[in-house]
Amino acid sequence: MAYENILYEIQDGIATITFNRPKALNALNGALLSELEDALETIQGDDAIRAVILTGAGDKAFVAGADISELSTFNALQGKRFSAQGQRVIGMLQDLPIPVIGAVNGFALGGGSEIALACDFIYAADTAKFGLPEINLGIIPGFGGTQRLPSVVGPAMAKEMIYTGKMITAQEAQAAGMVNRVCSAGALMEEALGTARTIAGKGRVSLRAAKQAINKGLKTDLDTGCHIECDAFALCMASEDAKEGTTAFLEKRKPEFKGRLQ
Numbered sequence: 001m002a003y004e005n006i007l008y009e010i011q012d013g014i015a016t017i018t019f020n021r022p023k024a025l026n027a028l029n030g031a032l033l034s035e036l037e038d039a040l041e042t043i044q045g046d047d048a049i050r051a052v053i054l055t056g057a058g059d060k061a062f063v064a065g066a067d068i069s070e071l072s073t074f075n076a077l078q079g080k081r082f083s084a085q086g087q088r089v090i091g092m093l094q095d096l097p098i099p100v101i102g103a104v105n106g107f108a109l110g111g112g113s114e115i116a117l118a119c120d121f122i123y124a125a126d127t128a129k130f131g132l133p134e135i136n137l138g139i140i141p142g143f144g145g146t147q148r149l150p151s152v153v154g155p156a157m158a159k160e161m162i163y164t165g166k167m168i169t170a171q172e173a174q175a176a177g178m179v180n181r182v183c184s185a186g187a188l189m190e191e192a193l194g195t196a197r198t199i200a201g202k203g204r205v206s207l208r209a210a211k212q213a214i215n216k217g218l219k220t221d222l223d224t225g226c227h228i229e230c231d232a233f234a235l236c237m238a239s240e241d242a243k244e245g246t247t248a249f250l251e252k253r254k255p256e257f258k259g260r261l262q
């Protein structure tokens, strides 16, 4: 698929997806969501990709939400279809077997915050702003925001943000646990790439197992989560990566992970 609304690049095993509608502050329309879905499918099928970074084109926005000019034309059925499309694509993003870093370079509003919340973690420029302003449009978050935001910042903070529609700064988002690291806009991509490179050097099997154990464990109780961890741990022990990692330690050398089970 040729992309018109995103940029898709791969360098040294790290895929970068850039939302690329800067004149509309990278707002999400149906075409952009379809392109994002296609890129995520490509990433799912490419074992050479070890980490993903999402960011926005231009210096103003990561994603300023769903495209309001498109949204304003929807009836209930079209709204439901669009919400389901967004939830499916954002669910795919969250479930990718490799780590995803959100590099939030500006406004992350509505669907933009919802995409960022589905990343494994977020780095933000000190100029970034987060918010779920749908209430100002007479609607509510429709891409999972009512579910993911409370689980990250707690229900009280999520309710205040969703009921008032007010934006918070990158620093406030960090204090609330939404953002791991705040840096200058100029340093953002280098910071994200640095962490992506560190992750890309780890074993593919153990990264996948860690991500699945954490994500699945968050949806269940502690006992079930620990069972999930046990199974994931056993899978790692069966891998060539675990043999290589432990042998390399004992031989006092750097491991060379191949990402293979056997």
Ligand code: CO8
Pocket (backbone or CB within 6 Å): 023, 024, 025, 027, 064, 065, 066, 067, 068, 069, 079, 080, 082, 083, 086, 107, 109, 110, 111, 112, 133, 134, 137, 140, 141, 142, 143
């Ligand atoms: N959709 C479409 N166009 C947008 C959007 C958007 N979300 N955001 C900005 N733009 C456009 C503006 O219309 C403007 O275009 P033009 O130059 O042609 O007039 C251009 O981008 C620049 O924007 P501004 O001039 O407004 O820039 P400012 O710096 O003055 O303001 C803001 C920046 C504060 C980000 C402001 O643009 C704004 O408030 N944008 C809307 C933010 C918003 O409400 N987002 C939530 C959208 S709803 C949503 O995300 C729901 C997701 C779930 C949907 C479920 C399916 C039913």
